[in-house]
Amino acid sequence: MNIITQEARKKQAIVKYAEKNGKSSASRMYGVSLSSVKRWCKRYDGTWQSLMEKSHRPHSHPNRHTPKEERQIKNSFKKFFQRYGWDGVYSDLLRKGYSRSFSGMVYAAKRMGLAERSKPKKKSRISRRYPEILTPGEKVQIDVKEVPYNCLRGSVLRNNKHLYQWTAIDECTRMRFVYGFEEHTPENSVRFLLMVIKAFPFRIKTIQTDNGTEFTYKYISDENICPFDKALQKLGIKHKLIPPRTPWHNGKVERSHRNDQRYFYDW
Structure with missing residues (x-):
């Protein structure tokens, strides 16, 4: 049993106690805030799974790329990625007034599903190491x-x-x-x-x-x-x-x- 499951079962015990003895009594008994007890009671549907902690990650970010910027990334990606890679895409975007960082552009492109198509695997060739040439003109x-x-x-x-x-x-x-x-x-x-x-x-x-x-x-x-x-x-x-x-x-x-x-x- 992991810690998330343990926490959910503990909340279930608090909710059941609150249903029998009142929310204030449960708050004092278990040393948790009354507002938390009320929130758990409201969420509880009879199963401990309903009391599991949900992700607090926001659905969007205030600095997320705008629709216009996403269109620019898609257009530049289609024109330049296959031949010049991410550097070529970023250079083209900068010429068009793009002001985000390189890593931000790559993250946004991957979030939009770009560059996720896997390349066909080539037949592997036995890799042999050759002696390094250390003298100019040797070869x-x-x-x-x-x-x-x-x-x-x-x-x-x-x-x-x-x-x-x-x-x-x-x-x-x-x-x-x-x-x-x-x-x-x-x-x-x-x-x-x-x-x-x-x-x-x-x-x-x-x-x-x-x-x-x-x-x-x-x-x-x-x-x-x-x-x-x-x-x-x-x-x-x-x-x-x-x-x-x-x-x-x-x-x-x-x-x-x-x-x-x-x-x-x-x-």
């Missing part, structure tokens, strides 16, 4: 991303060409270098490599890439050597290839490309 990840066609401007768009973004990220410092070329070729990978070496203020020991033909001919020819591999050999830089179809091994540069798409190209 640099490089990858290529095609710039969305609807983002092209100027002569590239007029001439119906494509644009490709080469990105390099140092695993230790997270220093990042980006450059664009119109052709997706090994020769442009070599040009980009020389730019990276010039831009980074430390010596690069290892370059890590995927198995695209702009980086290696490993899976298409046993005789020909990719120009990118030749350049690395000449510079004394090790070339590490990630296993096929495992982009998460190049996770840092892949993530940076996703952020470029999300916060720049999709804007």
